[in-house]
Amino acid sequence: MATLPPFASFPSSTWRSHLTPQDWNALIGAWTTLSQAYLAQADAQLSKAVSKDDSLPAFLSTFITEIAEASPAATIGSSTPAKVLLRAAFTLTARLLTLSSPPPIPLTTPTFLASFSKLFRKNAPAVLTKAWKAHAAAFETSLAGLKKSLTQSLEAGMKADLKSLESRLAGLNHLLHASPDAAAFFLAGSDFSDGLVSAFKITNPPLRKVLITTMYVCLIGLTEGETPRFGMLADVLFSLKSAAETHKAGPLNVNDSLVAELVTVTPVLKQLLKRAEEKGAASTALKTRISALEGFKKPGGGFMRPKRLVKRKVDKGKGTADPADAQAELHIHRQSQIALIQDLFPDLGSAFVSKLFDEFGDDTEVVTSHLLEDDLPPHLRALNRGEQLSPKIERRFSHDIAPRPTPPQLPQRHNVFDDDELDRLDLDVSKLHFGKRNPEKTADDVLKDRSTAPNKAAILSALAAFDSDDDERDDTYDADDVGGTVDAGANEEADGQNDASEETLFKAFQADPTVFDRQAATRRGQPRAKLREETGMTDEAIEGWAVMLSRNPAQKRRLEAKYSGAAAFTGAQTELRSTAWRASPAGSGAEESEQDGAGGSSRGGRGGRGRGGGRGRGRGGGRGGNVAGPTGDKDTGGGAEEEGSQQGLSSES
Numbered sequence: 001m002a003t004l005p006p007f008a009s010f011p012s013s014t015w016r017s018h019l020t021p022q023d024w025n026a027l028i029g030a031w032t033t034l035s036q037a038y039l040a041q042a043d044a045q046l047s048k049a050v051s052k053d054d055s056l057p058a059f060l061s062t063f064i065t066e067i068a069e070a071s072p073a074a075t076i077g078s079s080t081p082a083k084v085l086l087r088a089a090f091t092l093t094a095r096l097l098t099l100s101s102p103p104p105i106p107l108t109t110p111t112f113l114a115s116f117s118k119l120f121r122k123n124a125p126a127v128l129t130k131a132w133k134a135h136a137a138a139f140e141t142s143l144a145g146l147k148k149s150l151t152q153s154l155e156a157g158m159k160a161d162l163k164s165l166e167s168r169l170a171g172l173n174h175l176l177h178a179s180p181d182a183a184a185f186f187l188a189g190s191d192f193s194d195g196l197v198s199a200f201k202i203t204n205p206p207l208r209k210v211l212i213t214t215m216y217v218c219l220i221g222l223t224e225g226e227t228p229r230f231g232m233l234a235d236v237l238f239s240l241k242s243a244a245e246t247h248k249a250g251p252l253n254v255n256d257s258l259v260a261e262l263v264t265v266t267p268v269l270k271q272l273l274k275r276a277e278e279k280g281a282a283s284t285a286l287k288t289r290i291s292a293l294e295g296f297k298k299p300g301g302g303f304m305r306p307k308r309l310v311k312r313k314v315d316k317g318k319g320t321a322d323p324a325d326a327q328a329e330l331h332i333h334r335q336s337q338i339a340l341i342q343d344l345f346p347d348l349g350s351a352f353v354s355k356l357f358d359e360f361g362d363d364t365e366v367v368t369s370h371l372l373e374d375d376l377p378p379h380l381r382a383l384n385r386g387e388q389l390s391p392k393i394e395r396r397f398s399h400d401i402a403p404r405p406t407p408p409q410l411p412q413r414h415n416v417f418d419d420d421e422l423d424r425l426d427l428d429v430s431k432l433h434f435g436k437r438n439p440e441k442t443a444d445d446v447l448k449d450r451s452t453a454p455n456k457a458a459i460l461s462a463l464a465a466f467d468s469d470d471d472e473r474d475d476t477y478d479a480d481d482v483g484g485t486v487d488a489g490a491n492e493e494a495d496g497q498n499d500a501s502e503e504t505l506f507k508a509f510q511a512d513p514t515v516f517d518r519q520a521a522t523r524r525g526q527p528r529a530k531l532r533e534e535t536g537m538t539d540e541a542i543e544g545w546a547v548m549l550s551r552n553p554a555q556k557r558r559l560e561a562k563y564s565g566a567a568a569f570t571g572a573q574t575e576l577r578s579t580a581w582r583a584s585p586a587g588s589g590a591e592e593s594e595q596d597g598a599g600g601s602s603r604g605g606r607g608g609r610g611r612g613g614g615r616g617r618g619r620g621g622g623r624g625g626n627v628a629g630p631t632g633d634k635d636t637g638g639g640a641e642e643e644g645s646q647q648g649l650s651s652e653s
Contacts (some may be wrong), residue, residue: 004037006055010062013070028081031059033089039095047101057104060093061112068115069348073385090120096413097131108135108142114171117178122373125178129225132181140185145179146172147186154195157202158429165199166207169214176217183221184229190239193218200258202434211258216266223275230281237289241545244296251439255298264298345371351387356380461536463551501535505545540578 008027009020019027038046038056050056076082093116097103106112117124132139139605150168153160176183186192193215200211222233243261254260263269269290276282277591277608338353342366353367359380360366370376421427508515508531515527523539531542549556 004034004049004053005462007031007034007059010059010066012066014073025081028079028085031063032081032085032088035085035092039091041403043095043099046095047099050104051101054104054106056092057096057106060089060096061106061109063089064093064119065112065115068119072119073347078385079498081442090123094123094127097127098134100134102135102138103131105142108138110143110146110172110175113139113142113179113182118171118174121174122375125500128175128179132179136181139182141519143182143185147192150194154192154199157199158432160208162204166210167621169207169210173210173213173217176214176221180221180225180228182499183218185230187218187222187232187236193236193239194243197240197247197258200261201247201252201256208258208261212262214264215258215262216268220271223272223279228275228279228281230276230279230283230286234283234286234289235285237272241289241292241485244293248296250435252435256434257296260296260298261292263296271294289525334362337362339373340364341367345367348385349387350389352383352385354389355383368445409582419570460551496505501537502532502559503563504531505542506549506563509546509549510564516543518543 016024038049041049072078072082072086076085093107096107113128117128120127146168150165150172153165176186196211196215200208203211219233219236222229222236240259240262244257247257247259248254265640273287273290276286334354334357337357338350340396341353341356342348342350348371356367356370356376357363359377360370417423453498508527515522515525515531528539528542531537532539535542537545549559
C-alpha cells in the first residue's frame with residue numbers, strides 16, 4: 001500500500017484570521033480526505049503508519065485543543081464539511097488511544113486529555129475507560145507530573161500563581177469528570193486532597209469554587225466505572241473528617257473550610273450514599289462517615305430552588321385582564337431563561353435558545369441537560385445556533401407625551417481607603433493573612449518579645465523631667481479668701497492611711513532594699529509577705545513603688561527628711577505635762593502648776609450653767625477633784641459632772 005501524505009498542522013487563531021474562505025475550505029477538505037484514508041486502514045497498518053509519521057498525532061492534538069478552548073462553531077465553523085472533519089478526528093483519536101500498541105505521546109498529555117473530555121462530553125468517558133484499561137501505565141506516567149506540580153502549587157498558597165492554578169484545575173476537572181480512573185489516580189495517597197483542603201483556607205473566591213468542583217468530581221468518580229472504589233472512598237471521607245475537625249479546633253472561622261463548603265453547597269453526601277446503596281456497598285463504616293460529615297454543614301446553607309411562578313387570581317373588581325400584560329410577563333420570563341442558558345453556553349444565540357424552550361416546554365433543566373449531552377433532535381441540530389431574536393420590542397405607548405426632567409446623577413460614594421495600596425492591588429501578598437498572623441504564639445511569648453518595647457532611655461529621661469512634688473497650689477479654701485478658719489482635718493483619715501503605708505515602705509526600703517526585688521524567691525519570702533500584710537498592697541505595687549523611688553531623688557530626700565530627720569517623732573517623750581485646767585489662788589482662772597491644783601476645795605470664778613457659783617458645775621466654783629481617779633469616782637471631774645447632773649434633775653422635779 002502506498003504511503004499516505006503527512007497531515008498539515010492545524011493553524012493557530014492568529015494564522016486562521018489571515019486565511020481566505022477558499023483556502024480554509026480547501027484545508028478542511030484535505031484534512032477530511034486524509035482522515036478518512038487513515039480510518040480505512042486496519043489497526044496494525046494504522047499503528048505502523050503512526051509510528052513512522054508523527055504528523056497525525058500532532059494534528060489531532062492541536063486540532064482538538066484549539067477547538068475545545070473556543071468552540072467548534074467559532075473555530076472551524078458550522079458547515080457540513082466541518083462537522084464531518086470533527087467526527088473523523090474523534091474516531092481517529094479513539095482508535096489511536098485504544099490500539100494494542102501504546103498511544104502516541106502527544107495524545108497522552110494532560111492538556112490533550114482534558115480538551116478531549118471537554119469537547120466530546122458524551123462519548124469521551126467510554127473511550128477513556130477502555131484506553132486506561134489497556135494502557136494504564138502510560139496515562140499514569142503522564143499525569144504524575146501534573147499531580148506533583150498541582151500539589152506543590154496548592155501547598156504554596158498565596159505564593160503560587162493563582163490564575164495559572166485556577167486554569168489548570170478547571171481544565172483537569174473535565175478529565176476527572178469523564179474518567180473515574182483519573183479521579184482515583186489523583187486521590188491515591190493524601191497529598192492532592194490535603195493540598196485542596198489547605199489551599200481553600202487562604203485563596204480567592206474564584207479559585208475556591210474550582211477547588212470545590214475538583215473535590216466533588218473526584219469523590220463522585222470513585223463511585224463510577226466498572227469497578228467502583230468504595231473502600232478508597234471511605235478512607236478519603238475519613239481524611240476529610242479529620243481535616244474538618246482540625247480546622248474547627250484552630251483559630252480560623254469554623255465554617256470557612258473546604259469540607260464545610262463542600263457538604264453545604266453540593267449534594268455530594270446524598271449522591272455518595274445513593275450510589276453506594278444502589279450497588280450494595282453501603283457498609284456501616286461508610287454510612288457512619290457520611291453522617292459524620294453531615295454535622296459540618298453550615299447553618300442556612302444548601303441549594304435553594306427558585307421560587308415557583310404562581311398564576312395569581314385576577315381581581316375582577318379592577319376590570320378585565322389585559323392580554324398584553326400577560327404577554328409581557330411571559331416575554332420577561334423567557335428572557336431570563338435565555339440569559340441563564342447563555343451564561344453557560346455563550347456561543348448560542350437567543351433565537352436558538354428560545355426554540356429549545358419551545359421544544360422542551362420551558363424547562364431550563366431539560367434544555368441544559370440536552371445541551372450538555374449534545375443529543376438534540378435532528379430538526380434542532382440543523383438550525384443556526386448563533387441566530388438572535390429581533391431587537392424590536394412591542395411597547396404600549398402612553399398618551400402622556402410631556403417631557404420628563406432629566407434625573408439627577410447618582411452621588412458617587414467615596415471611602416477613606418480609596419486609592420490605597422490594597423485598593424490598587426499593589427500591596428505585598430506577604431502582608432496579607434487570614435486570622436491570626438501566628439496562631440501558635442501565646443501571651444507569654446508576646447510579653448517576652450522586647451523588639452517592640454519602648455526605649456528605656458526615653459522612659460528614664462521623661463521620668464527625670466517630671467517632678468512629683470511640683471504640684472499646683474490650691475487656694476480655693478484659703479483663710480484669707482473665705483474669711484474664717486479652714487478645717488484642715490477633712491482628709492486626715494485618708495492621709496493617715498497613705499502616710500502609714502508610705503512610712504512602712506520607706507523604712508523597709510532603708511532597712512533592706514532587696515525586699516523589693518522582682519524575683520520569685522523574694523516574693524515568696526517572709527519579709528515580702530509581712531510588707532504585703534502591713535500595707536495591703538500587691539507585689540507589683542510594692543515593686544513599682546521602689547522603682548519610682550529609685551528614679552526620683554527629690555521624693556527620696558523628702559521621705560528621708562520626713563521619717564528620718566529631726567521632724568520625725570520617735571515616741572520617746574521625756575515629760576508628760578498635764579493639760580487639765582487649775583484655778584489660781586487669786587481666782588484669776590489662770591492655769592497653775594500640778595502642785596497648785598493637786599487637791600482641795602475652792603470657790604470662786606464664774607458660775608457655770610447654774611445661777612451663780614455652783615457646786616462643781618461651773619468653770620469657777622466647785623470642788624477640786626482628782627483628775628487621775630477612776631471613771632465614775634465623785635472626786636474626779638467626770639464623777640463631779642455626773643453628781644451635778646443628778647442634783648439638777650432632782651431640783652427640777
